[in-house]
Amino acid sequence: MSESTDPALPEDRTAPAGPAAEIAAGYAFTGPALDLGALLWDGACLPDRQIRIPLAMLNRHGLVAGATGTGKTKTLQLIAEQLSANGVPVFLADIKGDVSGITAPGTPGERIDERARDVAQIWEPTGYPGEFYSLGGIGPGIPLRSTVTSFGPVLMSKVLQLNQTQEQSLGLIFHYADTKGLELIDLKDLRAVVAFLVSDQGKPELKGIGGLSTVTAGVILRALTAFEQQGASEFFGEPEFDTSEFLRTAADGRGLVSVLELPAVQDKPQLFSTFLMWLLADLYNDLPEVGDLDKPKLVFFFDEAHLLFSGASKAFLASITQTVRLIRSKGVGVFFVTQTPKDVPADVLAQLGNRVQHALRAFTPDDAKALKATVKTFPRSAYDLEELLTGLGTGEAVITVLSENGAPTPVAATRLRAPQSLMGPVAAADLERAVKSSLLWSRYAEPVDRESAYEKISAEQAAAEAQAEAAAAAAEAEKEAKAAEKEAARAARSAPKPDPSLAEQVVGSGLFRSLARSIGTQLGREISRSIFGTARRRR
Template structure:
């Protein structure tokens, strides 16, 4: 048997699956595509998370697009974090190209052009379904993690939430939370101290400054109502295809704290809402986080612990997380260890640091008798990648350098009119884009303070009236005597004195 035949058998055996799967492309040996040596990913293991990595321009976004398309076709919804703004083309079919036909002939898969059901989401002023969550839904622990608070400050946040729960004050947006903090060390200081203990003014000042920092990154647009229901991420259209939800983040690339805030709240909400799925045959939802290094770039240790915890636990809900970044070293080791699928595009060895990164990356993949992994990593072309997945029993599949199939949808952005058409026809836009500002802690406390001020003013006026009245009474009961009384009193006094003198003289 020739080396090529041995390799074909090796790939065919390693990627055999009894259940449903996604075909990524065909394996490459010695720089040539081995037609029909298909590299397949079982749907059953897609909730084991994954990584798509590689240098700029090597095809990471197109790989993400291919996986998202195939998931949608299988009836599995997808959420894409689109930081570069180049994923909206999923809504329109590919115009095709002779090079695409040539690629697919080598792979052994006929090319089919099609568009997919797309929903455009937004965290900012950009068009799309507005994603919001209330401060109450965040809870004291997650909010403290986002703000990177000390243990003492976390305690204060917990007291604020407890006070609002006890007094039925909804915490909907950041102005609500700030108002309660200010009240705790201002007008309501005694009330808080009597019920919850003393609260430090310096600590509340620090918390307020950190909230303002978050607001400066645009968080006031995110906190509020109407809250987004994560169940709306798992919709299926009338053709049985899963919706591809594209979250446009092009205008918050320089605001990583807001991005991290959203990601953590979303994952926490999904984890608390979705039922346990166990060992099912397909995932419930797949999330792709493009430019994933932005999540980890400025994350505190507490925030990192929260991310790692959610990554470990959320797969039991049938949720798969896929991080897209330039280098695997952008992802913390504890998170990287949880990723079952790895799609590694080419890396460039321009510096000693690059060569070290390539060596570390190669060590993340299974050994192969057919590849020198370090060498392959620097020689892969555009649209080619090293792939290692998990089979249906959770074992790593053979390492395969793969010629990836082309996206079925447009590999370019939508025009403004196409984008507007999707937004205008969206049922979710009609559901979520009206701003709701019902009575919450801010209004309740303002009313309470106003009533207290009115009561204090009335008490002051009453006291002033009583003071005036007492002064008036004292004037009416003065001890100054009129002339008649004065004469009588003097006569009585004289008689008394004379009487005493007479007695003495006797």
């Protein structure tokens, strides 16, 4: 990156004191760095002015923003590839299904050649070592699941779209289960606990919790039922995914690229965005403090990040902010990918040291406002950013990163390099083959219903009570049969009665029975919670 002599360029662009040279000098790092592209200045692309990002600064987080179709996903792919090449594992959420191609070599072509020439890139088609995941086994990929207890009350409130009072109440319910040492494995378990607390048997317990009303518990119960009816049961249960799988490198030393395939659950944005947050919180819980490393242990790309923040509660936002702030010293970098910086709360935005801003539109007054706000989030620069940001081409961006000493680099308009892997999805058959041949497939593919564990815990009691229960059930059944006869007679005249299946399911659940048996007793070890109220992993 010499600054003085390049006869091919006009003098004002190469002069040491010129703005282009000054900007480029801000990117002349001494340690290893990822190559993003070449500087754009005065309408020209300058291949000898390389814009880069220090590998050691990738735990300082980042934001990739821009309107749809401007190149955000390809930027993510480009950064992910180079991280992998440098031995850094990467996690990517593949929302549109267009980043699975990172595992396959890219397709050469005229446009790639042209871009490579523009930015002085030696482009070689390359696939990177990857692993494909899916949420709860919906769609192709190794199924990722979380237990309800590990997910915790804050994240659960987010997916149930509870208001603040309800969120606090759910917190009390989790706390109740925690102090009883009750592990809530799947949604059935949580529903059983809530149903128990509002039942006649559970009423005294509910009173003991304090601050939890029957009405609110009832609302939570209905929200849970609705959530289950949307097919959410698949995402909660065991085997719970161990997020340390994301931290692996391939045999050749390259970082493993973990791709979470989300197209099949695109219609559940609240769920998948909250799930991504759980993965991050879980990593945070498990990883030790390491301070600043030569390179991160993992870089986590959070695509469509606006989904995470929209409709988020105060508690939820506070937890995100805290996670992002603290996870850095555990060696994890987080990149949010979204349309405008406005999508990200100021407290989070302030912690995103590396910025790649693609083109913004300025069609509507709202667009214009967003544009002005975006410009304000950048350091002062030699460019007219408002004009620049609306005029950038596809695969071009305005960049500022943290230099090795932690100071922001000068703002640089950049033509980005082209990803060397396939831009677009891999063939479905290839994806399927990769998934089925993964060592993780056998570990995570089959869900395990551990519901019977609770009955095991109080097996002795269960045996003693089985008879009594059977007798009671028989009596109940008889009573119900009689009631049903009467009800049937009445049915023709009266309004439709509520669906009895919920009560039946709840009373039939093993957890309910063990709860009923164990009022006042401790079932297991008290569960401790961390950031987000997520539970610590049992290892």
